[in-house]
Amino acid sequence: MTQLQAAQAGRLTQVMQTVAREEGRTEEYILQGVAEGTIVIPANINHQNLTPRGIGKGLRTKVNANIGTSTRYPELEYELEKLQAALDAGADAVMDLSTGGDINAARRQVVANCPVPVGTVPIYQCAVRAQAEHGALVQMTADDMFQVVEEQAQDGVDFMTIHCGVTWEAVHRLRQEGRVGDVVSRGGSFMIGWMIHHERENPFYAGYDRLLEIARRYDVTLSLGDGFRPGCLADATDRSQIQELIIMGELVDRARAAGVQAMIEGPGHVPYDQIQANMQLQKRLCHGAPFYVLGPVVTDVAPGYDHITAAIGGTLAATAGADFLCYVTPAEHLGLPDREEVREGVVTARIAAHAADLAKGIPGAWEWDLAMAKARRELDWKKQIALAIDPVKARQLRAAKNSAEEETCTMCGEYCAVKIVCEALGKAR
Amino acid sequence: MTQLQAAQAGRLTQVMQTVAREEGRTEEYILQGVAEGTIVIPANINHQNLTPRGIGKGLRTKVNANIGTSTRYPELEYELEKLQAALDAGADAVMDLSTGGDINAARRQVVANCPVPVGTVPIYQCAVRAQAEHGALVQMTADDMFQVVEEQAQDGVDFMTIHCGVTWEAVHRLRQEGRVGDVVSRGGSFMIGWMIHHERENPFYAGYDRLLEIARRYDVTLSLGDGFRPGCLADATDRSQIQELIIMGELVDRARAAGVQAMIEGPGHVPYDQIQANMQLQKRLCHGAPFYVLGPVVTDVAPGYDHITAAIGGTLAATAGADFLCYVTPAEHLGLPDREEVREGVVTARIAAHAADLAKGIPGAWEWDLAMAKARRELDWKKQIALAIDPVKARQLRAAKNSAEEETCTMCGEYCAVKIVCEALGKAR
Numbered sequence: 001m002t003q004l005q006a007a008q009a010g011r012l013t014q015v016m017q018t019v020a021r022e023e024g025r026t027e028e029y030i031l032q033g034v035a036e037g038t039i040v041i042p043a044n045i046n047h048q049n050l051t052p053r054g055i056g057k058g059l060r061t062k063v064n065a066n067i068g069t070s071t072r073y074p075e076l077e078y079e080l081e082k083l084q085a086a087l088d089a090g091a092d093a094v095m096d097l098s099t100g101g102d103i104n105a106a107r108r109q110v111v112a113n114c115p116v117p118v119g120t121v122p123i124y125q126c127a128v129r130a131q132a133e134h135g136a137l138v139q140m141t142a143d144d145m146f147q148v149v150e151e152q153a154q155d156g157v158d159f160m161t162i163h164c165g166v167t168w169e170a171v172h173r174l175r176q177e178g179r180v181g182d183v184v185s186r187g188g189s190f191m192i193g194w195m196i197h198h199e200r201e202n203p204f205y206a207g208y209d210r211l212l213e214i215a216r217r218y219d220v221t222l223s224l225g226d227g228f229r230p231g232c233l234a235d236a237t238d239r240s241q242i243q244e245l246i247i248m249g250e251l252v253d254r255a256r257a258a259g260v261q262a263m264i265e266g267p268g269h270v271p272y273d274q275i276q277a278n279m280q281l282q283k284r285l286c287h288g289a290p291f292y293v294l295g296p297v298v299t300d301v302a303p304g305y306d307h308i309t310a311a312i313g314g315t316l317a318a319t320a321g322a323d324f325l326c327y328v329t330p331a332e333h334l335g336l337p338d339r340e341e342v343r344e345g346v347v348t349a350r351i352a353a354h355a356a357d358l359a360k361g362i363p364g365a366w367e368w369d370l371a372m373a374k375a376r377r378e379l380d381w382k383k384q385i386a387l388a389i390d391p392v393k394a395r396q397l398r399a400a401k402n403s404a405e406e407e408t409c410t411m412c413g414e415y416c417a418v419k420i421v422c423e424a425l426g427k428a429r
Numbered sequence: 430m431t432q433l434q435a436a437q438a439g440r441l442t443q444v445m446q447t448v449a450r451e452e453g454r455t456e457e458y459i460l461q462g463v464a465e466g467t468i469v470i471p472a473n474i475n476h477q478n479l480t481p482r483g484i485g486k487g488l489r490t491k492v493n494a495n496i497g498t499s500t501r502y503p504e505l506e507y508e509l510e511k512l513q514a515a516l517d518a519g520a521d522a523v524m525d526l527s528t529g530g531d532i533n534a535a536r537r538q539v540v541a542n543c544p545v546p547v548g549t550v551p552i553y554q555c556a557v558r559a560q561a562e563h564g565a566l567v568q569m570t571a572d573d574m575f576q577v578v579e580e581q582a583q584d585g586v587d588f589m590t591i592h593c594g595v596t597w598e599a600v601h602r603l604r605q606e607g608r609v610g611d612v613v614s615r616g617g618s619f620m621i622g623w624m625i626h627h628e629r630e631n632p633f634y635a636g637y638d639r640l641l642e643i644a645r646r647y648d649v650t651l652s653l654g655d656g657f658r659p660g661c662l663a664d665a666t667d668r669s670q671i672q673e674l675i676i677m678g679e680l681v682d683r684a685r686a687a688g689v690q691a692m693i694e695g696p697g698h699v700p701y702d703q704i705q706a707n708m709q710l711q712k713r714l715c716h717g718a719p720f721y722v723l724g725p726v727v728t729d730v731a732p733g734y735d736h737i738t739a740a741i742g743g744t745l746a747a748t749a750g751a752d753f754l755c756y757v758t759p760a761e762h763l764g765l766p767d768r769e770e771v772r773e774g775v776v777t778a779r780i781a782a783h784a785a786d787l788a789k790g791i792p793g794a795w796e797w798d799l800a801m802a803k804a805r806r807e808l809d810w811k812k813q814i815a816l817a818i819d820p821v822k823a824r825q826l827r828a829a830k831n832s833a834e835e836e837t838c839t840m841c842g843e844y845c846a847v848k849i850v851c852e853a854l855g856k857a858r
Contacts, residue, residue, distance in 0.1 A: 189846035232802030273788035298784040304822035335830025335839040355727040359702035373661030393733035401764025410764040417618035
């Protein structure tokens with residue numbers, strides 16, 4: 001029985017109880033959210049030692065980190081170091097996007113070493129296999145696609161990105177639109193390449209019931225992938241993007257009816273003034289399904305700083321309804337991130353998530369900032385470091401710039417406003 | 430004659446013509462904005478070789494970088510390196526906040542080497558002098574304060590932060606409010622300390638006409654400093670902050686009537702959901718005066734990442750009306766920034782400014798992103814690097830992660846969506 005089926009039957013599971021406790025919400029709140037599909041809890045029945053995370057309405061905004069081998073960097077060991085870096089930095093979920101080396105081994109190791117939900121994009125492995133076995137990624141069959149989904153589900157993957165909305169209807173709209181950047185989703189490009197080559201409909205759309213059957217068996221949460229994610233500001237919110245979103249909304253209804261949890265993936269590159277509309281559209285068209293956004297990055301011109309462009313967009317997105325932020329690292333648009341960039345990507349996305357949680361009034365968010373404010377006022381550096389979202393970095397910077405015994409910091413030194421005003425007002429600190 | 434007096438008399442100056450050209454606005458637009466005070470052009474008559482920058486309504490959002498010596502780091506040479514780093518990174522203005530070593534020499538060197546507007550906070554030098562000569566920073570006279578303002582004006586400083594709104598009325602409100610963080614503005618703390626010690630009104634408020642007379646003589650733009658800037662989310666938008674803003678609004682009217690350009694400084698630490706209201710309040714209470722914001726940072730808990738918390742808040746602020754962003758560096762709340770942090774702070778603030786300019790439809794903003802989108806689609810890496818907001822960093826990261834001849838990047842390698850879809854759709858790149 002999936003979490004959704006249980007909730008639909010009014011049955012509270014241990015997984016739901018854990019989420020309720022971690023979120024500071026009542027069990028009834030979680031039960032109702034899961035039942036109506038506005039909350040998902042990705043928890044594959046085969047993922048051992050999982051600490052489940054709820055994603056959706058009224059819950060803390062969650063953060064995902066992407067890792068995985070590639071053709072050029074096939075070493076699994078380093079990816080496991082990146083996994084640890086992501087977990088240490090506070091990631092709520094990790095996606096294994098491996099396309100190099102032994103992909104099965106990578107996924108199994110990631111699942112085994114990851115206490116938070118693990119996601120994948122099965123079509124990647126499918127395409128890599130076809131390339132290796134037949135010399136071209138389009139040389140996969142529809143059966144191959146479902147087989148990979150099933151294999152990965154058996155391995156305990158909690159959520160899977162599947163580009164079900166990349167249909168002929170949407171591809172026609174893409175051609176009519178005349179985009180600047182066409183398609184930048186890798187999975188989306190595989191599907192389009194396959195469809196055009198074979199002149200057939202997307203198997204994950206045509207055979208959606210088969211997909212739902214597998215997902216239900218393992219309680220895999222479907223993350224309906226946005227193959228038409230805009231890859232530049234000029235393509236944002238265009239007809240092909242919204243066409244795909246409409247189709248995905250319909251597929252959410254079908255997933256819910258089949259007892260399968262589903263969320264929606266979203267943009268991408270979006271101008272700041274279009275983000276709120278995008279969030280509202282997704283919530284309306286997809287009947288309140290949780291929204292998992294990649295960014296959105298708010299300008300195209302900042303390679304090397306796209307963790308920041310994504311944090312700017314992510315804060316507004318999460319404030320306006322997004323539930324789950326995929327991290328973006330400083331390496332985005334330039335290459336694969338290294339361990340330090342993974343760490344920086346996770347912390348930056350967590351800052352966006354937390355800033356939004358403060359704005360949305362999520363339980364517990366305000367108290368954290370208040371504790372820090374008091375530590376600052378008391379010039380209590382130990383407490384400030386302990387309360388920092390990244391205590392390691394805060395400690396390093398403080399140590400590099402100040403001697404340990406100093407009460408103030410080198411920015412103002414003896415001319416510290418906090419000290420001066422406390423003295424002037426005759427207050428104790 | 431100040432720029433404001435000229436505009437009030439309907440006279441277009443060379444300075445206004447330069448600004449019109451750089452902004453892609455008509456000369457009439459600039460003339461009218463300066464005349465009504467919604468645009469300021471800080472341009473001291475003694476600042477040689479200045480390339481003026483307009484700040485305000487309908488113009489590109491500008492970015493300021495703070496540099497300056499301190500007691501612990503009194504070396505002028507390093508501050509000049511930081512000045513150069515800020516200029517190389519694209520700062521539109523630089524404030525010299527020196528409090529260590531030879532402050533006069535520092536300021537004169539900064540003005541001489543800075544082609545963009547230079548700002549200062551004269552009360553800093555005043556306090557340091559009093560500390561050195563009399564052993565306590567409160568041991569300055571009102572005359573000392575005006576004298577330092579005059580000296581700095583003579584040296585060519587284009588804009589000065591003066592905390593004129595820190596009056597007894599506002600201090601009483603602060604006491605009644607019961608803040609968590611009291612006062613975190615250094616200049617504000619000096620003023621409050623002085624007022625309480627001497628039991629006298631703020632000389633810059635009581636003697637505001639004398640201040641205006643000096644500012645008018647050199648065309649110094651007054652940047653009315655927010656001494657009650659909230660230092661934590663819990664204190665944002667409280668009665669003391671808004672009381673000071675009301676007083677500053679009245680002082681803007683008096684400045685305009687005296688032919689003196691004026692802008693307003695703003696928060697600070699502000700929850701994301703209060704930023705728009707803060708911007709609207711400032712515009713309304715201060716009759717459209719340009720708004721110069723420090724951040725706003727949207728959470729207290731991210732020391733080491735406050736360039737990012739400020740970019741998140743700064744984008745929303747600038748979209749909602751702020752005209753001028755003071756950079757925040759990763760060193761904020763921990764110590765004085767080094768050269769690399771200055772660079773990172775400027776670029777990050779420029780990203781926030783540009784994201785807002787895209788949202789506001791500022792002339793030229795959209796074209797930049799469109800050029801980058803086309804370069805990405807063409808997999809033209811040379812052009813992508815050249816168009817990057819920080820070409821140095823983009824080039825470094827690209828080189829570190831990829832070999833020079835590669836067409837794609839290591840994130841996707843041969844599985845590049847752009848390539849695959851172009852081929853599938855039969856399009857040329």
